[in-house]
Amino acid sequence: MAYHQPFQITGFHSCDRDLGLRLLNGSDELRLSDNPWDWLGPGVYFWEQNPHRALTYAVEAARKSQKFSGKIKTPFVIGAIIELGNCLNLIEPNSINIVKEAHVNLLATVRESDEIMPVNKGANRQLDCAVIKFVHQSNKNKGVPRYDTIRSPFQEGGPIYDGANFTDRLHIEICVLNTDLIKGYFLPRPVEEFNPYLNKEFEE
Template structure:
């Protein structure tokens, strides 16, 4: 009913934490931020960015550098790359219509089960953040499939708030690492990359 307003009319700045060598390759144009397709990616498949928060992107990269990994793209020297993002046709999970669409996808998925016949996965995690968002990913991807089956236009991006990190202070309604995250599904929405300027 309000589909006309799903197209977001402005560019946003997104920030991606990664290794410094990869950041240099991205800014030079040699490669793009890769789409993530992990089973716990809470916004589904896409290239992930923190909206307007190079600080949070750097925190993430620094956290990754502390973890042992055999991945050739592992973070050794934390860095941040910026992106100019056209949100395009956005599943904006700040909007009640998008939330209704996602809930509808859940209602159907919970009745039908996963397309492969398995049970719908659960979100997991030992903290309130529940960083293993297996169910959220399944519902998001099912929502995209429902749109395709209904002949609706694909979403270019998915945008949502993530209340992470526990209470900012006792009884706070704010969390220590709250942020807005964007999953870019359509790479044409990334209009350019840049190296953020660090100031005091």
């Protein structure tokens, strides 16, 4: 099902400083991540409107306290203007229903083939990844236009007070499959707040 979002969002990507600088000068591009723990499936991941969380993640990755497929020596945050295009937007009911149906059909497929259903274990979200991949494969089989992006809230961290549903790391993630919809990169301001290691070395 096509669900076009006719607007742009600002996303922030955690990366190594060398890569960030290459992105800014146009000599490199971000590549799709395709790990079994990538909960929204293959794509380039961004924190929507959240440079603070992007920096925190980059620092944690540099300190090896985050599960991360790449190598971050010097934490860096790159900003991007992203057009959502055909978006699987998991903040609206039609998209939720698509994912729910995909889970039901994936479970049936796994049982028929006598295989083992993937499971989520903490940060290793193999079940979520498998369900999203099943959505993409089902669309391909039906000749349905592929998604350009996926947008979803993520409940992370602990409650900010007793009995709260608000968590201290609640955020929205954007997974970009069609990188042509990344319209440009920028250095977030204030620079000293979001890229404190731009001109100095990082110490763990």
